[in-house]
Amino acid sequence: MDVPLLLVDAASLYFRAYYGVPESVTAPDGTPVNAVRGFTDMLARLIELRRPSRLVACLDLDWRPTFRVAAIPSYKAHRVAEQTGPGAPDVEDVPDTLSPQVPLILELLAAAGLATAGADGYEADDVIGALVAAERRDPVEVVSGDRDLFQVVRTEPTPVRVVYVGRGLAKAEVIGPAELASRYGLPETGAGPRYADLAALRGDPSDGLPGVPGVGEKTAAMLISRFGSVEGLLAALDEDRSALTPGTRAKLLAAREYLELAPTVVRVATDAPVRQDRDDALPSAPADPVALAALRRAWGLGSAVDRLVAALQTRR
Numbered sequence: 001m002d003v004p005l006l007l008v009d010a011a012s013l014y015f016r017a018y019y020g021v022p023e024s025v026t027a028p029d030g031t032p033v034n035a036v037r038g039f040t041d042m043l044a045r046l047i048e049l050r051r052p053s054r055l056v057a058c059l060d061l062d063w064r065p066t067f068r069v070a071a072i073p074s075y076k077a078h079r080v081a082e083q084t085g086p087g088a089p090d091v092e093d094v095p096d097t098l099s100p101q102v103p104l105i106l107e108l109l110a111a112a113g114l115a116t117a118g119a120d121g122y123e124a125d126d127v128i129g130a131l132v133a134a135e136r137r138d139p140v141e142v143v144s145g146d147r148d149l150f151q152v153v154r155t156e157p158t159p160v161r162v163v164y165v166g167r168g169l170a171k172a173e174v175i176g177p178a179e180l181a182s183r184y185g186l187p188e189t190g191a192g193p194r195y196a197d198l199a200a201l202r203g204d205p206s207d208g209l210p211g212v213p214g215v216g217e218k219t220a221a222m223l224i225s226r227f228g229s230v231e232g233l234l235a236a237l238d239e240d241r242s243a244l245t246p247g248t249r250a251k252l253l254a255a256r257e258y259l260e261l262a263p264t265v266v267r268v269a270t271d272a273p274v275r276q277d278r279d280d281a282l283p284s285a286p287a288d289p290v291a292l293a294a295l296r297r298a299w300g301l302g303s304a305v306d307r308l309v310a311a312l313q314t315r316r
Contacts, residue, residue, distance in 0.1 A: 002139050005280065006052035007128050009144035010116070011060050014039045014105055016145055016165065018098045027299040035101040040108060040304035042169055047282070047311040050141055050163065054280040057109055058127040059118040063092045066121065071261040074208040108295055112308060113287025115280040119272040125149060129268025132160050141174075148207075151196035151268060153177050160192075185221040190228075193267075197230045200262035209265065212255040215248075223248070230263050284312055 017038025025034040047055070064076045069090075081093040109116055117127050125148055132140055132152045139159045142149050145166040153176050154160045161176040173179075180195055181188040201220035203211015215223070226243065227233040236242035237252055244252070252259065278287075286292045286309060296305040 003051060003053040004141045005054040005056070005131075005135060005138045006046065006050055007131055007140060007142045008043070008046070008055065008057045009124050009128065009142070009146060009149065010039075010057040010105070011063075011124055012144045012146050013042055013165070014102065015098075016168070017042060018095065018101070020168065023097060031100070031299075032097045033101060033104070033299050033301065035098055036104050036108065036299065037301060037304045039105055040301065040308050042165075043114075044304070044307040044311040045169055046143060046163075047308075048314075050143075052141070052282055054115075054138065055282050056115045056117050056131065056276065056280045058124040058131070059116055060124045061118040062121050063123060064090050065123060065126075068265045071264045072209065072258070074210065075265055077208050079208075104295070104299065108292070108301075108305075110277070111286060111288045111292035111295060112312070113278070113283040113285075115276055115278045117274050117276040119274045122269055122272040126269040126272040127274050128152065129270045130272040130274045133270035135160075148196075148199065148204075148266070149268075150175055150180055151192045151199075151266075153180055153192040153195075185218065185225065187225055194224050194229070196267045197224045197233075197263065200230055200259070200266040201233075209262065210258065212251055212259065214251045219248070230259055234259060282312065285309075286312070 014035045018035035021034035021038035023032045023034050025032065025037050027033050064080070068075045079093050081091045106116065117131065118124075119127050119130065125146065128142055128149060129152055132142070136157055139161075141161055141163050142152060143163045143165060145164065147164070147166070149162055152160055153162055155177055159176065161174050164173045164175050175183070177188050177191040180186065180191040184195060184198060186194045186198065198217070198220045200209070201212050201215050201223060202217050203209045223233055227236050233252065234256070236244055237249065237256065292305060292309075296302055
């Protein structure tokens with residue numbers, strides 16, 4: 001049986017951990033470590049359940065890339081923290097007690113010997129998209145609570161599925177091309193890329209993407225199923241005898257400028273220049289047990305770290 005490469009959307013998991021574990025979970029000095037504890041527990045559980053041979057925690061090195069904002073300025077604009085002073089950079093509005101926990105999560109991953117990967121100027125979604133595009137050996141499972149990553153599912157050259165944890169790990173759903181097609185009314189062939197174009201039409205308020213006014217999810221699925229892609233839909237707008245109804249044509253024409261730019265924002269950048277800190281083979285023991293033990297002791301991470309170590313030792 002083939003064992004998968006597990007690509008973990010790290011920010012997606014640690015945000016969920018932060019909101020899912022009470023802030024009353026603290027280190028001996030009273031510092032909140034709820035995100036660290038929850039993230040480590042989830043990682044251990046994923047290794048136990050999915051039994052990967054390889055694992056990469058994928059990072060947001062730029063949560064709001066310039067190329068996406070240049071295309072659609074509203075992209076994630078509502079998540080920008082208020083900054084003062086001229087030329088202040090965009091900073092994501094992250095809870096004050098979460099930010100200090102992120103470096104600790106990265107220290108823990110390094111001590112455990114688990115690979116991390118990022119790309120300057122790109123989001124974790126792009127890192128995942130690039131690693132998926134390059135994979136030719138093992139099946140891939142992408143772990144995220146972000147529906148945008150449904151676009152990476154495929155059957156060839158190696159199967160790719162999304163372990164969707166939007167409702168928590170206990171209610172995780174495994175989404176492949178067949179499940180995606182059934183869920184959204186898309187053709188199974190090319191369901192992943194078609195989902196990205198459906199999402200562009202539908203829009204996503206959580207990402208500041210307006211979509212096409214008056215075009216909901218079902219209509220978007222029908223249009224992408226019929227015309228294949230946003231580009232195919234734009235080509236149909238230029239044909240007087242295309243199968244578009246007058247009402248739909250009017251809506252699409254009004255949103256044409258958005259449609260010409262939206263794919264750049266919604267589709268993952270499969271050519272992102274990914275840098276990985278170590279080999280992605282899942283270790284059977286921590287890379288730096290001394291450092292891991294120090295983190296465990298200093299931050300009161302006993303049971304979570306113990307679970308992770310046990311998962312590494314018993315994964316096969």
